[in-house]
Amino acid sequence: MLQLILFSTLNGVLYGMLLFMMASGLTLIFSMMGVLNFAHASFYMIGAYFGFEISRRIGFWPGFIIAPLLVGVVGALIERYGLRRVHKFGHVAELLFTFGLAFVIEELVNMFWGKLPVDYQVPPSLDFVAFTLFDTTYPAYRMFMLATAIAMFAFLIIVLKRTRVGLIIQAALTHPNMVAMLGHDVPTVFMMVFGVGAALAGLAGVIAGPALVTQPSMAALLGPILFVVIVVGGLGSLGGAFAASLLIGLVQTFAVAINGSLVDLIGPTANTIFGELGNVTLAQIAPLLPYLMLVLVLIFKPTGLFGNRET
């Protein structure tokens, strides 16, 4: 039991940190530009595919550096030549633009790499067992993912809290017009934030690709979860996004790990009360839980757990 709790916690935190790598960019982009970026998970996917392509040609480590940068450039270009153009038509048009973009990116990946998962492997230098606990091994690559996520988290905090750019970004979150009045180039700041957000999502893709499955549906599977994270955490709140990422990471991991159904819990009477739902295990419900949380949070506390703005 202890083993289960320990490993599930570790995996849950890892998954949560991975979610946060994407959710942080998404929530920053949202609070600055008011755009809920549907294509954010697509940047994660492009990151994984770029990482795969570079790692099979040059090696994993160059990919680890180059792929996120490339994704960042792609993101910045999309903001500059796509999103900015649509901006004048209002938020719905922006939302629809990113929606179409997610669609197009998925299809492009389908066209260029095929519908089947690609063979993106853990680099040999990280392919060993980190530690053994209660006869269960834990791969080093997962520890590396965790370390990367934490390093990125620290980097984000330092940039936002300790640098001049961070100050401008924080100011632009709440008072974009005032920041522009003071002579800062707000559109360029937007472009940079969009690019950096995309690059972070790309980095998440590069490191998650070998551990999870690199396939064209990975964006569509993860995208809605990201929305859950930022809405549950509170739109525009980085702290909230962090808490919600961990919460959802843990909830989903534990729901999969604890395999029980209502029948197991209260006996066969569950079947008479709930019908076939009595036999449904918690693991089966796991994918459903985030959305249940989303709907409940939006109904009872539309500002999210830590947010202070209602969209």
Next chain:
Amino acid sequence: MSQSLRTFLGFVLFAAALAVAPLVFSSGLAITMMSLMGVMVIFALSYNMLLGQTGLLSFGHAVYYGLGGFCAAHAMNYIARNKFGVPLPAIPLVGAAAGLFFGAIFGVVSTRRAGTVFSMISLGIGELVAALAGIQRSFFGGEDGIATNRVKLAPFFGYKFGPQVQVYYLIAAWCLICVVLMYALTRTPFGRMCNAVRDNPERAEFVGYSTQRVRFQAFMLSAMFAGVAGALAAINFELMNSQAIGAGTSGQVLLMTFVGGIGHFFGPIIGAVLITFLQISLSDITKAWMLYFGLLFILVVMFAPGGIAGWLSLHTPLLRGGRILNLAPSYALAAIPLAAVVVGGIALVEMAHHMLVEAASDGSKMHLFKIAIDGASPVAWIVALALFFGGAFGLKLVWPRIDDAWGEAQATGEKA
């Protein structure tokens, strides 16, 4: 000619077109396609009741389409088993009731707020129901879905709806009824209040309306019509599976409606007909048809936010003034680089796909626009690149000319 008479004539023409279509396009494929178009027209129009008329962007409209369809399929099986004397044409009423019922339940929680909160709740509910469809097997039928048999129901004036053409007329009749009803709804005070709630909710509140209630009512009615569309789909395919309820279907209806144009009542009709046509005819030719849809959607969002209907309606004043011909030379001029961009772009995508995914098994030889080309030869790539970028450059060159022609046509129109 008065406005109402013109509208009436419009509907008479629409009904005539529905009635004559299978005589003109009588192949089996055409009738199957037109049946699906009828279903999608209802679905897209019901979606536009939310997006276009009430300003609610939903990412989970397929829930009501799907639930309407599943309820209709179960009702058909139940009626057939118990030999009730209910004929097939009444089945869409079951879908309507199901749509209305679920629309009321989910509407209570989701229409309390508009804007992004509404969009997110609709997304959440959509994903919830889609996830539930995988768990609740007795109702949703798991991966196989729920099969049904439309011929088993009581005959309707001797018709048993076995042949597809009879199903087409059933769908066409329901399509006409729904289109007329939905159009009539836009002309009622309620329809006007929906517009008011979309454009200026604060003012609508001051006039004494509850915006929440207006949104709720619009949502329920929209879900009801989506339920009708779902029931007709169940009759048409004789099968409902969980795909119909998922995010893909929700995205598709959004795409259709927006490409058609959300600002005009007839916009979604154009979108549904066009997209369904492209979907069926393109999916045989290329594997990238979804990509071309996505690109079409993005281009519409970027350059023609009014959709096809919005773009067409820009021309009506010119048409009425007889100055539409003034635009023809500029359009003809723009058509050349536009065609080059499209052909070049398609060539690039198809060649890249062939070389990266299929060349390993099939070799580098391929066919494009019925021309045999070698994907490995640099000539083909250079030609495609030249077409694409040359066309893009050409478009940029002729764009000011079109702008001028537009300005002139508009200006002479204002003088006249």
